[in-house]
Amino acid sequence: MARDGDRTVITMVNDYQGDPTEFAMVIPTPVVLQESQINIGKKSTVDHLDAYTAPRLVEYHDPDPCRVNEFQYRSLQSAAPTASARIQKSAAAKTLGVTIEAEYTIGEYDIVILSATQSDGLQTWLDREGYKVPPKARSVLASYIAQDMKFFVAKVNLEEKAKLGGEFLRPIQLAFAHDRFMLPIRLGTVNAKGKQDLILYTLTRKGRVESTNYRTAKIPTDMGLPLFLTSDEEFGKFYKAMYAKTAEREGPAVILEYAWDMNWCDPCAADPLSQDQLRELGAFWIGRDQKPRIGTNGKVIAPNRIGGQARDAFVTRLHVRYDAESFPEDLKFQETGDRQNFQGRYIMRHPFKGDISCEAGTDYARQLADRFEKEATQLASLTGWDVAEIRQKMRDDGQILPSIPETEDQQWWEGIWNK
Amino acid sequence: MDAEVQRNRCRPFASTVSPFSAATFLRDGGVEERSMFRVRDVWADARHAQIAVLTTLICLGITVFDFNIPLWHIVGVAGSALGMQLFCSRAVCTSFDWRSPLITAASLTLLLRTDQFAWSALAGVIAIGSKFVVRINGKHIFNPANFAIVILALGTTSAWISPGQWGAAGWFAVTLAALGLMVTGKAKRWDVSLMYLASFAAILFGRALWFGDPLAIPLHQLQSGALLIFAFFMISDPMTTPNARPARLIYAVLTAAVGAFIVFDFYRADGVILALILTAPLVPILDKIFPAERAAWRVKELHHAQISQTARGKRCSRRTIVGGSSCYCLLRLLRGKSRCQLVQRGFKGRHGP
Numbered sequence: 208m209a210r211d212g213d214r215t216v217i218t219m220v221n222d223y224q225g226d227p228t229e230f231a232m233v234i235p236t237p238v239v240l241q242e243s244q245i246n247i248g249k250k251s252t253v254d255h256l257d258a259y260t261a262p263r264l265v266e267y268h269d270p271d272p273c274r275v276n277e278f279q280y281r282s283l284q285s286a287a288p289t290a291s292a293r294i295q296k297s298a299a300a301k302t303l304g305v306t307i308e309a310e311y312t313i314g315e316y317d318i319v320i321l322s323a324t325q326s327d328g329l330q331t332w333l334d335r336e337g338y339k340v341p342p343k344a345r346s347v348l349a350s351y352i353a354q355d356m357k358f359f360v361a362k363v364n365l366e367e368k369a370k371l372g373g374e375f376l377r378p379i380q381l382a383f384a385h386d387r388f389m390l391p392i393r394l395g396t397v398n399a400k401g402k403q404d405l406i407l408y409t410l411t412r413k414g415r416v417e418s419t420n421y422r423t424a425k426i427p428t429d430m431g432l433p434l435f436l437t438s439d440e441e442f443g444k445f446y447k448a449m450y451a452k453t454a455e456r457e458g459p460a461v462i463l464e465y466a467w468d469m470n471w472c473d474p475c476a477a478d479p480l481s482q483d484q485l486r487e488l489g490a491f492w493i494g495r496d497q498k499p500r501i502g503t504n505g506k507v508i509a510p511n512r513i514g515g516q517a518r519d520a521f522v523t524r525l526h527v528r529y530d531a532e533s534f535p536e537d538l539k540f541q542e543t544g545d546r547q548n549f550q551g552r553y554i555m556r557h558p559f560k561g562d563i564s565c566e567a568g569t570d571y572a573r574q575l576a577d578r579f580e581k582e583a584t585q586l587a588s589l590t591g592w593d594v595a596e597i598r599q600k601m602r603d604d605g606q607i608l609p610s611i612p613e614t615e616d617q618q619w620w621e622g623i624w625n626k
Numbered sequence: 627m628d629a630e631v632q633r634n635r636c637r638p639f640a641s642t643v644s645p646f647s648a649a650t651f652l653r654d655g656g657v658e659e660r661s662m663f664r665v666r667d668v669w670a671d672a673r674h675a676q677i678a679v680l681t682t683l684i685c686l687g688i689t690v691f692d693f694n695i696p697l698w699h700i701v702g703v704a705g706s707a708l709g710m711q712l713f714c715s716r717a718v719c720t721s722f723d724w725r726s727p728l729i730t731a732a733s734l735t736l737l738l739r740t741d742q743f744a745w746s747a748l749a750g751v752i753a754i755g756s757k758f759v760v761r762i763n764g765k766h767i768f769n770p771a772n773f774a775i776v777i778l779a780l781g782t783t784s785a786w787i788s789p790g791q792w793g794a795a796g797w798f799a800v801t802l803a804a805l806g807l808m809v810t811g812k813a814k815r816w817d818v819s820l821m822y823l824a825s826f827a828a829i830l831f832g833r834a835l836w837f838g839d840p841l842a843i844p845l846h847q848l849q850s851g852a853l854l855i856f857a858f859f860m861i862s863d864p865m866t867t868p869n870a871r872p873a874r875l876i877y878a879v880l881t882a883a884v885g886a887f888i889v890f891d892f893y894r895a896d897g898v899i900l901a902l903i904l905t906a907p908l909v910p911i912l913d914k915i916f917p918a919e920r921a922a923w924r925v926k927e928l929h930h931a932q933i934s935q936t937a938r939g940k941r942c943s944r945r946t947i948v949g950g951s952s953c954y955c956l957l958r959l960l961r962g963k964s965r966c967q968l969v970q971r972g973f974k975g976r977h978g979p
Contacts, residue, residue: 326838346838346839346840349837349838350837350838350839353836353837353838354837386892386893387893388893389893413783414741414783417788417790418790419788419789419790419895419896420789420790420794420846420847420850420895421790421793421794422691422790422791422792422793423790423791424692425692458793458795459793459794460793532842535840535842535843535846536843536846536847539893539895541786541895543739543786543788544739544740544741544782544783544784544785544786545739545741545786546741547694547741
């Protein structure tokens with residue numbers, strides 16, 4: 208989501224991987240959207256942003272494979288209808304108090320913009336069109352209608368999808384201007400079993416974004432952890448477990464995973480996004496990338512990717528695990544003036560493996576014992592894993608204490624006077 | 627200069643109220659004389675209770691709620707608020723009271739977020755400055771902390787309010803309500819707090835019924851820590867609320883309605899705080915319609931202060947004319963004072979957040 212003033216551009220990536228005929232979504236929007244306000248974006252750009260804002264293993268600067276979840280904006284998924292006669296649709300809709308404001312086919316999506324006066328009528332219309340709307344959704348739809356919200360309904364156009372090929376559904380982007388800075392999550396909780404995950408990336412100009420109606424807590428960071436977590440698989444498991452534990456501990460809170468001024472990053476988990484990529488994601492205030500130009504000596508001068516034009520954008524990554532009980536209200540946000548950088552950062556320190564047969568080496572070995580134990584207990588408290596298992600894994604991974612040179616036991620007073 | 631005058635001349639700390647001085651909130655205007663320190667007397671002053679509660683909330687915020695309150699922010703607002711109070715007290719020849727600016731500073735620490743020391747310091751200056759300058763009938767109009775927060779939050783991008791920082795935990799809401807009732811009970815302003823919350827709750831529940839929303843939504847909104855802090859520690863400030871109870875109840879309903887309007891129609895989560903600055907100017911009008919005796923804190927130092935009022939006037943006028951700085955003159959001019967008068971006539975107002 209990119210926002211500046213009241214202008215908002217939302218990019219929605221759904222991790223839906225089932226049969227495209229079964230896919231549909233209903234999203235309340237504050238305004239009726241024109242065709243030019245809707246766009247189909249590139250998933251790769253969102254993936255790039257995801258990699259850029261991923262938690263860091265400081266030792267390795269490779270892109271972090273730990274993708275806890277894809278950006279998931281799940282409003283209402285239900286079985287979608289097959290094509291139906293559009294002419295009949297409009298007349299039938301009117302009798303139900305539903306107005307079809309516009310219909311577009313954009314990319315692989317058939318999009319209908321609806322406004323309604325009665326939730327019953329809207330639900331009946333959606334049912335008739337083949338959207339299997341759970342009965343509980345009626346009161347939520349009624350609430351949005353009373354708040355004068357419109358509905359953005361999208362389903363997959365199979366013909367267009369076949370032409371385009373590819374497995375995934377591409378992100379849908381919406382651009383509109385409204386004072387409301389919120390994400391409607393209530394419809395998504397109606398038919399969900401268990402908790403859902405939402406990762407929200409925001410691009411703003413002033414600073415960090417935070418929730419105004421839920422607490423925004425920070426993910427634990429700057430933790431020293433055992434070395435066996437350096438593998439991609441183990442780190443992924445660790446991060447998921449730690450997030451689950453943090454979400455449980457903090458209660459109904461939005462968890463801040465990343466907040467960064469995009470003008471610089473040191474180190475970056477992935478290449479910083481180019482200005483064109485940021486614009487693609489909706490940061491409309493950013494200028495386009497400079498084209499390479501020919502210098503006076505005839506050489507091509509490449510534009511500086513990191514320096515050169517400053518990227519006037521602040522990225523915030525928020526992660527919410529929600530259900531209707533713990534998050535009864537839609538998520539509301541505000542942009543703050545806080546430009547302080549924050550990232551989930553996890554430190555893995557390899558012990559020295561050479562010869563330590565000196566006095567300082569003995570001390571070092573003792574310190575290592577403490578450090579290893581601290582890493583094990585820290586990991587246990589962050590994830591809820593069993594500390595004995597962690598210790599075993601550390602040993603299996605080769606994280607064992609270097610052999611301490613055998614010395615006679617020294618009494619504490621012996622080192623005082625250098626005798 | 628006789629001994630009495632000598633003792634009470636305009637020096638900022640000359641008649642400073644000791645932290646252990648007895649202070650009791652009296653509505654009958656009586657002067658209470660105490661000669662010895664008693665814990666009960668200290669506790670009887672709602673300002674001490676409020677300082678204790680606000681300090682506890684700051685500690686809770688930092689430890690339990692993981693507030694990102696840098697030390698420089700606390701130092702900035704506390705230093706500037708106390709400094710400004712000292713400066714203004716000297717300028718208008720009233721005794722320096724550490725409690726009022728400390729309450730303002732604690733409120734600013736809790737509610738205002740900035741990213742630079744300068745804004746934190748400016749917040750204290752604006753807050754206390756408004757208390758001394760924006761006055762009608764000897765009563766300041768705006769709650770000092772509220773005034774500074776709104777000016778900075780609307781006037782700069784580097785200062786903001788974090789209404790969601792407290793979350794909406796049930797246990798915290800109950801604790802806040804209990805502590806709030808204790809403090810507002812002492813200050814005899816529980817009526818404003820309860821009426822405000824009742825009005826706001828009525829709007830929230832009415833809205834939910836209108837929309838057909840589950841009651842979990844208004845309950846969640848009502849449990850907001852920021853709303854409860856505002857209701858118990860900001861709108862209830864005895865110095866900026868109307869004097870008569872009916873007027874206070876009307877004031878509370880109006881502030882709740884304006885707050886809800888800003889929150890739901892302008893989509894500003896900090897609407898409840900912004901609303902107070904809009905309704906505060908109505909207080910002098912309500913005071914005219916519903917005349918009642920002003921709330922006042924009576925402390926034993928008052929006695930001396932009243933006796934020597936004339937002497938102070940002479941002393942201060944001379945200083946202003948002969949050696950006073952232009953700042954003093956400006957402040958006195960803004961307050962429309964050609965001669966120094968004892969502004970806070972014998973009481974030190976309790977200033978809410």
